[in-house]
Amino acid sequence: MKKDIKHGRLTLPTELDFLEETQELLEKWGADAIRNSDGTELDETLLNLDAKVYSTYFVARGDNEFALQHLDETQQIFVRTDYHTATSTTLEINVQDGFLEEQIAPDTTHDPKKWWQVHNRTTDELVDVSDWSVDTETNIVTIKNTEPFHEYTVNVLVYMRWDPTQMYNHITNNWGDKAKEIPFDVRQPNSQEHMKKALRAWCEANPKVDVVRFTTFFYHFTLFFNDKRKEKFVDWFGYGSSVSPRALEAFEAEYGYRLYAEDFVQNGAYNTTFVPPSKKYLDYIDFQQRFVAEQAKALVEIVHEYGKEAIMFLGDNWIGTEPYGPYFKDIGLDAVVGSVGGGQTLRLISDIPHVKYTEGRFLPYFFPDTFFEGNDPTIEGIDNWITARRAIMRKPVSRIGYGGYPSLAYKFPKFVDFVANTADEFRTILTNIEGKKPHSKKTVAVLNAWGKLRSWQAFMVAHALHYKQIYSYMGILESLSGLDVDVEFISFEDIKAGIPEHIDVIINAGDAHTAFSGGAVWDDPTFVSNLRKWVYEGHGFIGVGEPSAYEKGGRFFQLADILGIDKELGYTLSVDKYFDKTLASHFITEDLKGDFNYGEQINNTYALTENVEVIKMDNENVTLSANTYGKGRGIYMMGIPYSHENTRILNRAIFYSLQEEDKFKQFLSLNIHTELNVYKEGHKVALLNNTNEVQLTTVYDGHGNAQDITLQPAEIKWGELNEQTLEITF
Amino acid sequence: MKKDIKHGRLTLPTELDFLEETQELLEKWGADAIRNSDGTELDETLLNLDAKVYSTYFVARGDNEFALQHLDETQQIFVRTDYHTATSTTLEINVQDGFLEEQIAPDTTHDPKKWWQVHNRTTDELVDVSDWSVDTETNIVTIKNTEPFHEYTVNVLVYMRWDPTQMYNHITNNWGDKAKEIPFDVRQPNSQEHMKKALRAWCEANPKVDVVRFTTFFYHFTLFFNDKRKEKFVDWFGYGSSVSPRALEAFEAEYGYRLYAEDFVQNGAYNTTFVPPSKKYLDYIDFQQRFVAEQAKALVEIVHEYGKEAIMFLGDNWIGTEPYGPYFKDIGLDAVVGSVGGGQTLRLISDIPHVKYTEGRFLPYFFPDTFFEGNDPTIEGIDNWITARRAIMRKPVSRIGYGGYPSLAYKFPKFVDFVANTADEFRTILTNIEGKKPHSKKTVAVLNAWGKLRSWQAFMVAHALHYKQIYSYMGILESLSGLDVDVEFISFEDIKAGIPEHIDVIINAGDAHTAFSGGAVWDDPTFVSNLRKWVYEGHGFIGVGEPSAYEKGGRFFQLADILGIDKELGYTLSVDKYFDKTLASHFITEDLKGDFNYGEQINNTYALTENVEVIKMDNENVTLSANTYGKGRGIYMMGIPYSHENTRILNRAIFYSLQEEDKFKQFLSLNIHTELNVYKEGHKVALLNNTNEVQLTTVYDGHGNAQDITLQPAEIKWGELNEQTLEITF
Secondary structure, three states: OOOEOOEOOEEEEOOOOOHHHHHHHHHHHOOOEEEOOOOOOOOHHHHOOOOEEEEEEOOOOOOHHHHHHOHHHEOEEEEEOOOEEOOOOEEEEEOOOOEOOOOEEEOOOOOHHHHOEEEEOOOOEEOOHHHEEEEOOOOEEEEEOOOOOOEEEEEEEEEEOOOHHHHHHHHHOOOOOOOOOOOEOOOOHHHHHHHHHHHHHHHHHOOOOOEEEEOOOOEOOEEEEEOOOOEEEEEOOOOHHHEOHHHHHHHHHHHOOOOOHHHHHHHHOOOOOOOOOOHHHHHHHHHHHHHHHHHHHHHHHHHHHOOOEEEEEOOOOOEOOOOOOOOHHHHOOOEEEEEOOOHHHHHHHHOOOOOOEEEEEOOOOEOOOOOOOOOOHHHHHHHHHHHHHHHHHHOOOOEEEOOEOHHHHHOOHHHHHHHHHHHHHHHHHHHHHOOOOOOOOOEEEEEEOOHHHHOOOOOOOOOOOOOOOOHHHHHHHHHHHHOOOEEEEEEHHHHHOOOOOOOOEEEEEEOOOOOOOOHHHHOOHHHHHHHHHHHHOOOEEEEEEOOOEEEEOOEEEOOHHHHOEEEOOOOOOOEOOOOOOOOOOOHHHOOOOOOOOOOOOOOOEEEOOOOOEEEEEEOOEEEEEEEEEOOEEEEEEOOOOOOHHHHHHHHHHHHHHOOOHHHOOOOEEOOOOEEEEEEOOOOEEEEEEOOOOOEEEEEEOOOOOEEEEEEOOOOEEEEEEOOOOOOEEO | OOOEOOEOOEEEEOOOOOHHHHHHHHHHHOOOEEEOOOOOOOOHHHHOOOOEEEEEEOOOOOOHHHHHHOHHHEOEEEEEOOOEEOOOOEEEEEOOOOEOOOOEEEOOOOOHHHHOEEEEOOOOEEOOHHHEEEEOOOOEEEEEOOOOOOEEEEEEEEEEOOOHHHHHHHHHOOOOOOOOOOOEOOOOHHHHHHHHHHHHHHHHHOOOOOEEEEOOOOEOOEEEEEOOOOEEEEEOOOOHHHEOHHHHHHHHHHHOOOOOHHHHHHHHOOOOOOOOOOHHHHHHHHHHHHHHHHHHHHHHHHHHHOOOEEEEEOOOOOEOOOOOOOOHHHHOOOEEEEEOOOHHHHHHHHOOOOOOEEEEEOOOOEOOOOOOOOOOHHHHHHHHHHHHHHHHHHOOOOEEEOOEOHHHHHOOHHHHHHHHHHHHHHHHHHHHHOOOOOOOOOEEEEEEOOHHHHOOOOOOOOOOOOOOOOHHHHHHHHHHOOOOOEEEEEEHHHHHOOOOOOOOEEEEEEOOOOOOOOHHHHOOHHHHHHHHHHHHOOOEEEEEEOOOEEEEOOEEEOOHHHHOEEEOOOOOOOEOOOOOOOOOOOHHHOOOOOOOOOOOOOOOEEEOOOOOEEEEEEOOEEEEEEEEEOOEEEEEEOOOOOOHHHHHHHHHHHHHHOOOHHHOOOOEEOOOOEEEEEEOOOOEEEEEEOOOOOEEEEEEOOOOOEEEEEEOOOOEEEEEEOOOOOOEEO
16 A cells, blocks of 8 residues: 555544445545444445454453353442431431442442441541441441431442443433443453453454454443433543452452552542542552553454454553553554544654554544534634644654544535645655654653653543643643653652653642642652752742642742742731732743733732742732742743643743743744744754644744744645754745 | 710810810710820810810830830740741851841840740751750851751741831831830839839829720730831731740749740741631630730729729730630720721620720721812711611610821811711610610521630731732621621630520631631531531521531531532542532522622532532532521522622521521511611611612511612611511601
């Protein structure tokens, strides 16, 4: 198959009875692969097209015949009931209440007295097992000797009778009496044997499939529904659905201590990525990651035996396969494919190590919610493309793809042309830059409890979904995804031994006490003083939201001395706070017109001394500031939702934090809606217009010499770099 | 002297060389007393007017001849230096830095090693005395063996060489080389003897003074300035300026344990009223209150010996004399006078027990900032009057007064007439209601750590000053000051033994972890469950801001079950929150037009269940809601700044929390800008127009029968109550 500017690197979704048009799209878009989706099949005629064939494969669901015969091997989870207030000395709790019965079934096979727990949440104490009993018919737990007007909950080990993704699709698309796929647990003996046999059988039966797309492996991220068939809990990272008595007994045998329901339930917080991870939870993650990697490796080897490629979808049953985790490389996958919502999610895929290639699935999906008469899907398409393209310029995915029904897209000729052009542009970009490291001005490290494991995934609740509490932080990652800096994700543990030489700037961002801000990690004077010393000696620290928040020693922000900013908790209202005059102008906001959009308000941030450069305030709060600390600086931002304006503010803040304002206008495109990427190795530069309008900009070369350039809507203009003079020619 | 509608109950400030006009004002306003102020004198001609004469008296300042001879008896305070970051293993801190040298002088007479403290604030540990030394010449503390990049502070015992109020007036009014009055400590032997002698001498020398106005007694509230002659710290309640080695040694002898500098400094929070009080601090308050009461009593007795009255100004050097404290009654004062900023501060004065009368000093002051050509001081006068009048109708002060220069007021004839009319109205009100308990529909208790001691003073930083962090709570007190309910202030301790029978509704309001919300008090299951039971059995709970906030058992608000509201801290973003649909209408907001003004935003409040009545939301936060809890209800309000609209919301919330909506329209004036007060004892009702515009309203009698009434601007309309039929006739 050809691979040039016009061909290759694109995967087309397929549809039954759409052969001719599929052929036409394949040619127009230069697609070199086709794939089926959850719910679509590949027929023989499609299989014979001149394209690689991807097929979705489910390891631990989609075989109800097997699952129904082995219901004791159904996947499990610990759930916690709602709070129940005792009004007398006995209390009954129906543990099924509030959960979707089709999904959640209490496990009374394993002894509830061993696996379940009852808590008095008012005293925060465990209720002795002798004080409660379970009626296995009614699922009612009766607690005796309750304290009136204390609140009680039950932690319940349940079977998960419905795969969450299939449940979601089933309910959303009204699949009616279509079978509800029961997920089975490959840690159990029959499932273990079955998954391998089934894969072999499938490989035998599907010789024309070139690429097995695992969707995904074994354990789903935490997702359960309520009794009204609506989502009750969703955590894209949660290990909750990977538990079983067998797993926990294996854990105990290995680690020498036992995990209890509450270690997973955590008062209803369920170890989300926002909770600073406990040692126990980190142990459990490691334990399951090793198991999952080992099992996945076995499946990948089977696929390879049949001469096929093995790729993984990043999502759904991905727990334990984290591509930035320590065991991912052992699985031996050929590629990872994932969904691209913008620059951050693009980099989440494209930065994945230890695979031969990566593939991003772009928006919009070819679904009726976008592809309806009177709507122009090109608008979303362009927006998605130029948002992700910034990130592609820093680290490209190897391939792009689309999802949904091509027959829908086919009805929109303008959109078909748009994809054709986009595909050409993508292939041009790869021709120019693939394998070449773009010029990076600085190395910026995002510091939180998770570090590398959750690269590009900080602040996420449910993949790319918007939450009021996270968008003010997400902007950091979206901005960084396309900035000409190297980005690393480091954990507090990582730098306890010392901050790596190559890091220039550290960003700590998040709400107080979360895993992202850090919580109790700041109660470590050695850690705190090492960071202070590091900044003092000439590095940058950018704190966003409630950075380094931990109330101690009269400080709330433990790095208040670096930032020059702290948060008033109410105890020191009596201390006069004078430093509320904003500067008329500042290096960091030189390109900002109008107000600084800091997102959600953090109450009562204030400047500690007159030396603090208060750049922006709102409602008597400092929203943006800088503070010189030795040879470095601390920058405070209340939040920084993604926008071109804020990307520039972050970019400038990086230089300002290093006291290197003078170096800012080297290899820079001044118009904030444009960005310049430099590839020294290829003597190339790429100037991006990140809007769909004409933009005029001034481009500075490596010595700061300026030239004015006009860019057409969404244009990418390639230029030449003279490596000697650092001059740029377009 | 006459006392009727036209005469009496009013105190006039005086001015030199203003005799004739003073005489004229005395008659016009019906004043029966004159007084001097800080900075004005009473001359012989004034003393001979037909009016009682008040004279300001300073006990512990204003006699620099004595003070300079006894500098070792100057009042003292513990202050803390700013944070200093060590960058090597030694650190020098000039303890005078950042303080006003004219006010603050380090005490090196008493051994600094005993009374000062050095802290490593990064480890939150005390530095051993062997590791630091003081240069008494330079006031520099040198610390050795410091940890690089740890922060250090010094707690310093200092002399306070300038009385804070005089300092404030001196600096504000540019008094230049006028003497700086040095406050002396009457706990010291010479000062103790001097204060009594001086008072006797003064009484002898001032036979025509009828009333000695103590301004005030011994210890000033905490107020110190910075090196730029600006306020550095102000706490109207602080006991900081009452310390001395002598006091602390007496404390230790009595209580058996020693107080250290840090017990007062508290990391810079200095035991403000927002910090949940420690046992130590409560002990110290009690210790000083007893001392102050005893000493003040001795002075009052001297005044009485001379046939004069002894009254106290509520403010300035008032520490230890708290009128709602347990020892106030022992002082034997005849009266208290204080400044009136509105209803809350009116009630703060008028509710004071154990005195013969109270006097409120009304706004505006006769100062040039209001009384200048082109301005109409009547506007501020009317506003102040109708705001305070609501509270007068519930509990009147006995007298009113004004401050400043009467010559200024005299130039504004319209204002002179306004005061004359106001004085007549005030005297009419007193004639009608004095000594008669107004009809109260409910008893509402404001619950916090301070309870009765700080009645009407919750949330205050510096008397009536506005702070962003308090106005959303202050509205509760301002609203309550004029509502037809009985108001009590109770402490957490008070109700641990049980909630008094007569209380209907409890309000807990404040920012998390403050003395007003409560902090760790909510970590007490017995306390929490008793409150729950109390509401469940048919009482009301109104939570404002972050009520009952203490993170435990998966709740942030420990009474989340009552309120139906909790605050998301970030750990449970994964829990879906569905209950964000506001009701189209609700009993509580029936009279609200437009948005609910909740003041400052509390982030991330949400409804726990579908049963919660979500009344108002903003920015995805619940700002007003109700939740049925047994026979009672919990009401959540984000904040409730004072306004007529919010007063009505609070009034309705009281009834709704008791499930007594049906009783709301009894003895009610429906227009929110009007209020009805009922005096069963006198068979009278008073209908207030709380605006300066005409208002139409519907008045409901005791059975809910309605009549329409028109009120003129600021009018108070008196009516008759038929005690049998509960009908009202105007």
